[in-house]
Amino acid sequence: MSYLAIAVTLLIAFLLARPAGLYMAKVFDYEATGLDRWFGWIEKPLYKIGGIRQENQTWKQYAIALVLSNTVMILLVYLIFRLQGVLPLNPSGIQSMEPTLAFNTAISFMTNTNLQHYSGESGLSYLSQMIAIVFMMFAAPASALAGAIAFIRGLSGKPLGNFFADMIRCITRILLPISFVLALVFVAMGVPQTLHGTAMATTLEGAAQEIARGPVASFLSIKELGNNGGGFFGVNSAHPFENPSGLSNFIQIILMLLLPASLPFTYGKMVGNKKQGRVLFVSMIVMLIVLLSTSLASENAGNPVINAMGVQHNQGSMEGKEVRFGVAESALYSVVTTASETGAVNTMHDSLTPLGGLVTLGNMMLNTVFGGVGAGFINVLMYAMIAVFLSGLMVGRTPEFLGKKIEGKEMKLIAVTLIINPLLILLPTALALYAHPDTISNPGYHGLSQALYEYTSAAANNGSGFEGLGDANPFWNISTGIVMFLGRYFSVITMLAVAGSLASKKSVPETAGTFRTDNALFGTVFIGAVLIVGALTFFPAVALGPIAEYLTLKP
Template identity: 50%
Template sequence: MAISFLLLTGVLLSTVLLLAMPLSRLFSAMVDTSPTAWPLPGRSRLLSMLTVPAREMSWGAYALAIVAFNGLGAVLLFAILMLQGGLPLNPLQLPGLSWHLALNTAISFVTNTNWQAFSGENTLSTLSQMTGLAVQNFLSAASGIAVALAFIRSFARRSASTLGNAWQDLWGITLYILLPVSLLLALFFVSQGVVQSFDGAFAYQTLEGIHRQIALGPVASQEAIKLLGTNGGGFYGANSAHPFENPTGLANLVQMVAMLLIPAALCMTFGRAVGDSSQGRALLWSMSVILVIALAVVVFAEYQGNPHLLSSGATASANMEGKETRFGILLSAFYAVITTATSSGAVNAMHDSFTALGGLIPMWLMQIGEVVFGGVGSGLYSMLLFVILTVFIAGLMIGRTPEYLGKKIGTFEMKMTALAILISPTLVLAGAAVAVTLPAGRDGVLNPGAHSFSEILYAFSSAANNNGSAFAGLSVNTPFYNLALGIAMLVGRFGIILPVLAIAGALVSKPRQPAGSGTLPTNGPLFIALLTGTVLLVGALTFIPALALGPIAEHLHGSVNLAGLEK
């Protein structure tokens, strides 16, 4: 197991870093908004043909454009889902969704969460999958990357007043990066056996002689952007555990690489943009250290198996419950950690069936803000918030005004940083508290005891941090959960984007001061350790009390029943 773990970790991270290098050059060209910086011909002509404005924006205008763009997308997706019963490309004649499920799904895919309170192939038509979900997979990913590019410019520019043009960023990211790379990924997935068809449905007969059919559709094209854009919403209810979405071990490995690719490339882009590649490497080191530790813990926990079965004399060891035999424990554990670290939410195993400690780590990776590589764009700007917090704490220790990359960190920046970091924990803890208090929240619980609280806590952790994966055993397709989780997704996304752009607007106008003898180096082992410790400490202080009521209690006591949660 140890050798397999080390080999897979080495192959995975090496592949990601090698592929991220050329991709970071494209992103670096987009950070520099001058026409001569763009490596591909025809960009200016294309933007002119599309009537995309060229004027740069202040942080307020940039934020307004991002919010308005995504708001319009939510309205259009909501309409498609409500009206799908009367629209074409609906071979199974599926009706429109209920208003609360359509609203939840529209918010989910616009916020890059892709939480699905339904089974895709049995609920959505081909048109809804293509023009609704797949389109938002591209646009929500582009929105996150655009905000990250604007944040990078705030550190790279000196005494400026603008952060770029949101419309140009959105077009450039979608047309020149997401579409071409997704096309290559889709072709690879088709070669591995992923479905790409408009045949509608495949009829088959079970071993019991029952005639059934399974929906077909353009799965490979949706699968590509689902993973590359860390969206995670699957065409099928089983997601990447379904053989039509994830048929081979090689496809499974490429899916994990795809989830990590853009977050890693954006870290390199940050280093290039600020003129010091070691700054980007420092972020990658911090992310990688936490990722490898998380991988080791989950793999160890799943190979150890259920401690309560072992203590009762059972001979079973490794925990294969809820896992595909095609992938086994190692690949299932890796996938679970990577999908919750990167804000993807795609799954190739059922997280609810992991051991208590094996399920705790994916939940906690979401709760710390998914900064361990994180979502496309959101991972970088969320980690940079922790960087600002780290230099602030370090400045207090040595009695100096905190600064990062030569830019002074003032009162306004710290207020916005604290606000952005606290939004997600507030949504998670308050949402879980309301759910276990109200009958409407408790009615969705199917499992008694500590595990039921884990399922509720996981649901709000996933929604507020825009992940989308879930513990099974919680009935969430109800007005209460659709609205509560929808609010968590919406505020969890834009409640962080707005403070991030406000910080960017404040920093971009500040001059970059030269480093002095008392400047804290932010590219060495000491700072990497400080940054990693800050992320871990904030996550521990915020969520350990709640985790103690769920997975920790389940691990220690197994059948602990929490008052008010018994069925």
């Protein structure tokens, strides 16, 4: 029955992807459409107040606008975190954040990572949750999606557009309407939405109990839709106030997949080649299903156990899982949240089996199994160009992508982008293992996996973690903050440069020798490029972590 529920969940998510993708293509079409009647009255005053003329920007102007505006937002919310102890809407009297923690949290939420080195309900006031956190939960995915749309425009030879106009359109026409409706749905399911302070209750044993609450429903809807993932409560979506039922769990999975799964169809429509979008969509589904099947098999089998009679038997691993959802739904959630780079959790990833943990790590290291809103799809297109380039080398022909030649300049930028990701993960992991082994709670292979997971999550802007790591200190706050910032903006800048370079080139006529990128052969080559170029980069690290742990558990 659980497998049927998983199949239905994924089927619905994938059926929603095409109409949602075509809608997004319409949203980012600068031509007049029927949508202007519904949203123009909101957008025009914002353009006027912000002095936005909607003129097209070069790739440098677009990148500077994205990075600088996001940096200013980081500084503003940093100040809110530092001053929350004396600001209003703080009925629980929560103190201001420590400087390095405020630094980490501000970068974390502005980069769509939502890595939390604090416990949700005890770390932030209501003002910080609403004015800082929820604000960034809209601004961060809108910035990333705007960057992806600009990249797609550049690939198709069109002007890149205007960052500020794209960001506003994303918020007003996509994120805000959907999250508003879903917030009401979550309220109807019993998710709290209140500004009252902590509730006091008396248990059946007569003990006093404090029950945290707050404006959770509005937080939850954009948390999942925007692939944000941070928890209002410390245990995230394992908390009954954030995930009260199987139906809410189902809706959260749909929301996490909705925008990332829709982008291939947006891409196909905007570049005028719908088949190519479908090929990428199917390729990502294949990778997701393989990874999900691995996780389900591992979590359902559990770790090998030797009973008193010396006989080995396996049993499903319920360690660290919410009993309301069980093994299968927990495994599905762990795969979807890392495939979509959301980072929300309804189970503790630290307690996953070695192979289950390996799947979540692999999703983040590849960042192409759908990936997060915008930034993940830029990675997908990067690997598509790598696949075209490798295919061109094998047949001795200059590679072409969407009618544009991929030459040395573009490949140098792509190579630098490929290198920076493992550097941001592996070097800090080695430093942490050498300088701060005392913060790692598990010995041996699993301890390595803990540190590796933390920096992988930070670099991939995911935010989930192998909890148990002693990361609430200045070293982890500063190091992961730097990794999150560079992991977010470095690749966006370099890939916008690639888009700008391709946009300036003349189109090359398609010939009989052109390598087609809209058929099953290309889908196979694309998956191969992801696995060979992406997965092998991290193989030595995962061999020393989850793979070694798995082998040591075998009798």
